[in-house]
Amino acid sequence: MEDEQSFSDISGGRLSLQRRYYTQSCREFCLNCPRLSLRSLTAVTCTVWLVAYGLFALCENSMILSSAIFITLIGLLGYLHFVKIDQETLLIIDSLGIQMTSSYASGKESTTFIEMGKVKDIVINEAIYMQKVIYYLCILLKDPLEPQEISQVVPVFQTCFIDLQCWRFGLIMNNFTIL
Template identity: 65%
Template sequence: MDYQHAQTAGTAGAMGIKESRPARSGQRDSPAGGPGSERRRQSRPSAQAPPAGPAGPRLPAMAEERRFRSASGVPIALRRRQHSASCRELAVRGPRLQLRSLSAATSAVWLAAYGLFAISENSMVLSAAIFITLVGLIIYLHFVKIDQESLLVIGSLGIQVTSSYASGKESTTFIEMGQVKDVVINEAIHMQKVIYYLCILLRDPEDPQGVSEVVPLFQSSKPRLDCLIEVYKSCQEILEQRKTAPQSSEIK
């Protein structure tokens, strides 16, 4: 009897301990709106969206890049960057120089030189082949291969045309806005095919209504009509701002 009473008391004591533990944390189980629930809401971290993965190189503010194709079907990219309301930069970037094609051309020249050397047994043939390959590569990268053609239109100054070569050289031409009559899309026939190109019409100083010169743009990349329309719209927006600015000043 004493053993059973002690066992019952021990069980009750153990049950008392189990019942006292929830009472110690009763604030967490308090009804909605109580101090416990407010403390729990404040301490609970808010769910956040996972960070976005890498999405490639970030473009600067107010910049946009779209993919097009050239007249020959080569993929090109049009990058538009708006510096201000009256200043926009439009760049057409062509494909980079492929190492595979460069290696193939170099190997063809050297194989032909080695064949001539095997026939003539003259070492000058190999030396001439190496010299011609190096000189031809420098000329091609520095004067022929254009990686990017850009057009910077500034309403208050003019239009700057820049060609960036594969060697890093840049060729820049600036046209004052007073000489610009209009920017138009023209068409031409090349190899029994009609192609379109963007050009700047220069004003004739003797005849304000006439055109003294036509400056073609993007002659290396040769974008298709859909890409030229995007460039044309951006140029016309700035030209229209320049035309409306003197009228608004005269009204004032």
Template identity: 50%
Template sequence: MEEETFSDINGGAVTLQCQFHSSLCSEFVVSSPKVSFWRVMGSTSAVWLGAYVLFFFTQNTAVLSTAIIVTLLGMMVFIHFVKVDHESLLVVGSLGIQVSYSYASGRETTSFIEMNKIKDIVINEAIYMHQIIYYLCVLLKDPSDPDAVSGVVPLFQSSKPRLNCLVKVYKSCQEILSKGS
């Protein structure tokens, strides 16, 4: 298993783990840093301090209760639905591609794309927040016209690794796809 550290589009560190099971099967896992305890404490303290200031002027205890409940619910939603720790891409040349997301709460989601629905895997570019970013995506075949593309499935949406990381995954995927066809 190879492991390398790259950066994401914001300059943060992401880790790419490549595991080559065979010449027709490889797995790529991009991991983002865990949620920082101090960042969570700072955000929680800021919200609760603001609520206490409001309470001091209004003398309404509902302000404090609401701040506590909103903060706790917000953290639970963030950890369960937003914060992705690991994104994995499993490419099996004769079967297809499996994409998995592991959230900070432990929840996992997985989707599978059959090989006969895949037209190609490409690196695409997009404009994002006044900058051009690159992302890896799967082009899906149009059932009515085999030369057309019916859809695009972006990969590594949460970690957003930079181009040098994407190129490494892209080259390995292209090798597997060329051997599998």
């Protein structure tokens, strides 16, 4: 069974949350983040090039223009490969564990696996960010020495700040929770 719904993040960007149920013990939550904004990309590029052109007019050195183009291209490639995440996926297999995958705009993927025996609970946490209350999903890991204590908090879906309505849609359906 597959279910999809669109939401907006706290900045107004469009998000798409897909839920896929393969079996009763295996389900996947996929969050598609907003694509790279052409407006912001153009603004940054124009700003860098206008500053470079102003420096060129003062110094009359063509190396300034060449370095501005080079810096812009290297910065864009670095941003696409290391920062801009297009899709985050949470795959939960009850008897095995939780796999978190982040797909970057350049095509690179980063995967983290957490064994189910290490998971104490999954909670929706709230924080204050830039004068707003944001909600984020966290996996609480058991302390190996003290099983009743929490050793680590692992945030899930780290790139998009989602409103509470999206979390409720994604995690609870007909009294069916994530764990």
